[in-house]
Structures are given as C-alpha cells and as structure tokens.
Amino acid sequence: MITSLFTITCNVFAATPTAHGELSSDMFTDSKKCAQCHAITHDQWEGTMHYNAYEDPFYQKEVLAASNDTQGIVDEFCSRCHTPIGVVSGEIPPIDGSDLSAIAREGVQCDLCHVISGSNGTGNAPFVVSPGNIKWGPFDDSRAAYHESEYLELYTRSEYCGMCHDVTHPLNGLVVDDTYTVWKEGPYAEEGVVCQDCHMTSGITKFEANPGRAGSGAQKREHISTHAIVGGNAFITEILGEERYGEMAVERLEKTATLSIDAPQIGQRGDNVSLNISITNSGAGHKIPTGVSEIRQIWLAVSVKDGSGKQVYNTGEVYDNGTIRYTKMYNTVLGDAQGQPTLSFWLAQSILEDNRIPPRGTVSEKYTFRIPDDVTYPLAVEATLKYRSAPQDLIDHLFGEDVYEVPVISMTEISTNIYETEEAAADAATPATPGVGALGSVTILLCAAYYYMERRET
Template identity: 75%
Template sequence: MKFRRSYKRLLTILLLFTATGITLAAAPTEHGELSSDIFIDNTKCEQCHAIIHYQWRGTMHYNAYEDPFYQKEFIEASNDTSGIVDTFCSRCHTPIGIVSGEIPPIDGSQLSDIARQGVQCDFCHVISASNGTGNAPFIVSPGKTKWGPFNDSKSAYHESEYLELYTRSEYCGMCHNVIHPLNGLVIDDTYTTWKEGAYAEEGVVCQDCHMTPGITQFEANPGRAGSGAKKREHISTHDIVGGNAFVTKILGEEKYSEMAVERLEKAATLSLDAPEIAQRGENVSLTISITNSGAGHKIPTGVSEIRQMWLAVNVKDRNGKELYNTGEIDDDGTVVNATKMYNTILGDSHGQSTLSFWLAESILEDNRIPPKGTVTEKHAFEIPVDVAYPLKVEATLKYRSAPQETINYLFGDNVYEVPVINMTIVSSSIYENEGEATEVPSTPGITALGSITFVICAAYCIRRRKI
C-alpha cells in the first residue's frame, strides 16, 4: 500500500517534469472541464463526519454562492462589465459551478444543487495541487481520493492522501487573494498581508486561528475526525468564521453571527491617554491607540473597501450631558465625523472612489491596520464652565460589514439594518481636583459579600465543567 502511494507520487512528479519541464504542477482546472456529477454531496460526508459537517453547514463557505449580498453585487458586476467578470467572480463563490461549466448563465438556471453548496466538503478535499495563490488556481481531481492533513488516515469509503498544502496558508491563499482579472490590481490581499506580517514569520497560519477554537492563536481540539476513526490530539474545526455578523444574520445563521462578533471582539485592543485632572474652560487632548492584536492580516480584510472600521469617541459629564461626540451613526445610518475610516478606498478610471471593485483601477488609500501594528488618533475638546464632574471619556472601536447606504441601494430602504459591532471599548474619568481620582467608593462589607459571591460562582462553574 505504502509502496503503491510513493510509486504513484513518483510517477506524478516524473510526469510533471516531463510535461512541463518546470515545477508548475499542472494547468488549473479549467471552466467546464468536469461534470458536477462527479462531486459528492455533503450529506454523504455527513454520515461519517457529522461534527465537521455540523460546523461547516451555515458558514460563509457553505453560503458562498447563496449569499444575497454576493448575489446582488454579482449582478451589478456582470451588468457593469457586460459579463466579462461572470466566470471570474463565480470561480471562488461557486467553484463547482465553474469547473462544471454550469455558469454562465448567471441566473443560476443551469446550476446543480451541489454547485449551490458554495465552498463545499468534496470540492475542498479533492484539491490535489495548486498553481500558487490568488484568483483560485486550484487543480481538482474529483473521485475516490480525499486529500487532507493526515499521512496515516484510513476510511472504508474513500482513499485518503496527505497533502502538505492543507496545513498551510497557501491553501486559503488560493481564494483569499483577489486580483483584478483585467488590470492586475490587488483587490483582496488577505493572504499577502499575512505573508508580509509578523505571523508568517512566526509560522502561525490561517488554520491556527480559523480552524481551532483559539481565535487568535492555535488551540488543540482533541477528538475523532470520523466515525470509527482513532482519537487524535487535534482535529481542525470547520466553523471557519470571519467578521461577517451581517449576512450570517440575514441567512438566519445566528450561531455564526455570534461567533463573528466574538472574533471581532478579540481582534484589537485600545489604549486611551487622557488627563486625570482638568479644569473648566481648559482644552483637553485625548490620544487613542488602536492595535491589531489578534488578527493575522490587516484589519479589516477581505472586501475591505466595503467593510468599515472606525473609532467613536464620546465625553459626558456626571449628569450625562454630552461634551464631545464623534463616530456616532445618524438616523440615515451614516457614520458622522469619524476621524478616519480604517479600510481601503479604491479608485475607478476617473480616479473617483468606488465600492464596485470590478471597476477599480487604483488604490487611493489604504488605512487598514497591519498585524500587530498600532495607529493613533488625536481628539480635543474644551470643558464648558457649567459641567458636573467627573467627566467620562469613552472610546469604542466599531465595525460594520457594509455602509448602510450600499445595502439600502442594493436591497431597498428599511429592508436590512447592518449591525454595528463594538469591537472593543476603553474609558477613563477626568476629575476637577487632585485626590478625587484615587478616592475609591467601597465599603468593606460589600467587598466581603463580593468575595463570597465569587467563591460560590467559581465552585458552581467548576462543577458544571466536570459534567
């Protein structure tokens, strides 16, 4: 068995060299080369890989084609380019639809059920080689063999083959780098910003954060990969989640919407530099630093011209009177007075900013925060004479999957409200006089009661975890 495998591999390598003379594996699977019938429905995989299936079903990979936001933008893109980008967009959003030639037409009338399953089990696991990263240069060999991360895996249903690619960022980088097909502009550079960042150097890959429970680092998930399989120290989780708490919600995938919020909450940290004491009439400066402490790529990433991340800064006095306010959202859903929008701004052929990335020809601005990078914002306000001390300063890093007006334009007014997620919050107080700042209002009795409550809670939690 072992001999046969290595023999097969040797043969492939030999063929490669003789066929191409260079190290390129093969031509990427072309449009319409295969029939969709050779791909296996996810319900078959579910029979033995129930947990993995449960984790994947409902994610944005599962919904990559049905995603209503994608659908609307796809039609726009097709109309704007007289259909030039039809197969381009579909190659990542319905890869089976492309390799089987079921797209075009773009209305989906020829699309099989299996192609509608988006980025699906069998598709991902019959990727047998890749021609690099960006614009989906996958080579697929559908059939009996499933490729994966194990070199000792056995299944009664299929052959298993180890391919190192599955354990590397280059696997994800096939689709998570998008280059404009006509002018070569890099539109989505998730893979590149990872590759150029601190995590690549440390050997932390996409899978460590997105396919383990760790979110910001590798965390082992012991278990069995399939029914009857042996116990392993780590099985990768397939609930691959990013920051999309919006479309997951529209699709009724509450679990993934909540997971996206949790992920966003771990992506960044804030620090606030404000005076402890300041007088009426005084001009106060605030410095707020935002650090991308948890993401392996720039934040935001992906379709980062559409995503929005900004800082809301708010100062109130003791009675709740507002003294300073930026980055709030008005009744129309527009972000008001944010100092900066942390995303990319793409330019069209006239140098005007555009969210229609298929029309982009240049990058006008890139205001995103690199992995482990920090940016700072300065704010200032004057303390009015009639305030009630202490003043409360609060800075909140906010994230939204798309501007409200874009969603209104695509779906109609008042159809979907794009949720605004508070990624992280920092606050401090400003006092009038020295000494007030250190005065902690606490009574020994309350502290003792607090400790008792804590002990009871802790005991309860420990018991629960044992069950």
C-alpha cells in the same frame, strides 16, 4: 529546509488549474453523503459563509451588478471562489445561476475542498481538482472504508486558504484582496502561525487543540480542524438565520483589537483637552479589516459626558439613517477610472487610501475638545472600536430601504475620567473597602457601639 520548499513548489504549485467546463458536477459527491461518516465536521460547516458562498444574498446582488458593468467579463472570475463546482462544470455562466445544479449551489463544499490535489500558486483560485475516490487532507495515516485518503502538505499551509483569499483584478492587475499576502509578509508567517491555527481551531485568534476524530471509526487525534472557519461576518449570517455563526463572528471581532487611551487626569473649565487613543491589531494575522475591505467599516466612537450625563464631545455616532458622524474610517478606498472613490471593486483602477491596521500594528488618533464653563465633574471619557460589514446606504441601494439594518458591533472599548482637582482624582483612585457600602458602614458603626457598651458593663 531548502529541499522541503523545493518539494512543495514542485508538487503543489507546478500544476495547471482546472479550467472552466473541464469537469461535470455529477463527478462530485453530495455533502449529505459526507455527513454519514463526518457528521460533526459537516454540522460545523453547514450554514457557514463557505457553505453559503453562492447563496449569500449580498454576493448575488454584487455579482449581478459586476456582470452588468463589465458585460459578463468577470462572471467566471467571481464565481470561481463562490461556486467553484459551478465554474469547473461550466454551469456558470449564466451568472443568474439558472443552470446551476444543487451541488454547485453548496458553495465551498466538502468534496470540492477535499479533491483539490494541487494548486498553481495563490490568488484568483488557481486550484486543481481531481474528483474521484481519492480524498486529500492533512493526515498521512488516514484510513477510510468509503474512499481512499491521501496526504497533501498544501492542506496544512496558508497557501491553501490563499488560493481564494488573495484577489487580483483580472483586467488591470490591481490587488483588491491581500489577505494571504499580508499574512505572508507579516509577523505571524515568520513565527510559523498559519491561517488554520486561528480559523480552524477553538482558539478563535490563536491555536487551541481540538481533540477528536475526523470521522466515525477514525482514530482519535490530538487535534481535528474545526470547519466553521468564521471571519467577521455577523450581517449575512443574521439574514440567513445562522445565528450561531453570527455569534462566533462577534466573538472573533471582540478578540481582534485592543485600545489604549492617554488623557489628562485633571482639567479645568474652559481648558482645551486632548485625547490620544491608540488601536492595536492584537489578534489578526492580516490587516483589519480584510477581504472586501472597501466596504468593511471600522471606526472609533468617542464620547465625553459630564457628571450629569450632558454630552460634551461626540464623534463616530451612528445616526438613525445609518450614516456615521464624521470620523476616520479604517478601510481601503478604491478609485475608479476617473480617480473617484468606488465601492465596486470590479470598476477599480487604483487604491486611493489604505487606512487598515496591519497585524500587531498600532495607529493613534488625537481628539480635542473644550471643557464647558457649566460642566459637572467628573467627565466620563469612553472610546469604542466599532465594526460594520457594509455601509447602510449600500445595503439600502441593493435591497431597498428599511429591508436590512446592518448591525454595528462593538469590538472593544476603554474608558477613563477627568476630574476638576487632584484631590478628587486621588479620592476616586482610593480603593473602597471590599463589600462596604452605605449599609455596611452603618453595620460597622452599630457593631462598634455594641462592643463599646459591652466593655463599659464589664
């Protein structure tokens, strides 16, 4: 084990990252050529957030704001993950992309990913790229007619993803994205579960083999990594018209967390009732949310209605203008130089709060309400874990009001009832005879009567 780690350290991390302007964009292969032999993989990738890493309209608005606020200091820093070819070829800056080639606009593109020949660690994109006829990957027995193939263990490890999915502020060293670090220090890393097991398989939040071939004519394998590599972004995918990736993002969010609720079964009019609701990060190897977690929003919406549908208690409701009725938000709060909250990570000097939920971690919240004197029983208690990619007012500020509505996604939900008496609770808990409703009951009575009359006549 020690020898293996030593080898990895020497061969993967003892390299100087490819510098700005060191290469030319015409040294990279257009993804359309890759599609000729890797059609399935190309189809999985085209339209994803990696494919759109540069064209993402939210990123373009944010990076322009960051450039203006820092006099261009972060131009290369931000672009290194969003248009890596644009940086290593020197086509960024200018930050507006006016000098970008078509291949650099492809974002995190096929050839860029498979000519990474090493890395100088993780965080802030310390990759080494060696464009040419050799393509690196996770197999040590690949053969291809168009190019040479080489195995690099880095492609099988979370450190590959950690090159971009761990970000430290370039000026003050503040960690503004700790996705890889949290994984490394958490239970999934201890169990040998890597990023690719959840994000490059059909299992969504667990490994699931995907038998197939890496390319036309290639040998069949027990598992070929899928390349949609979806996270939780169902907002930008919608803007870009990439519905299938939006649907995949929603499905992933729905499998990320679980809820439990502790509530009294009986409650009398005038009583103060307490609900304890727990959220468990049951499906993510990193904290939820992650990435640009200062703008991500996860919260609990809790509703209590009486038997007539009258609202008794409500928190976490989203109003028509996009604001959220007061509730705790599970995300990161960054502080600027004056110690005030900021959504602009490039202006951040500190972390004021970190309310995210760690992998396999559980947080609990208490909610208290009074049962009205005129209530109709039973009381229906519902708790829903909600997710939004960004605050509505931030999107309105960047794009203008009424241009885009940020979708609110229900990650998971749970419900229970509160009854007036133990007898009512017991009646509700008694399972009904399967398939027997009002009509079924009448049918049973008629059959019984017919049977009785037949017996009398005989």
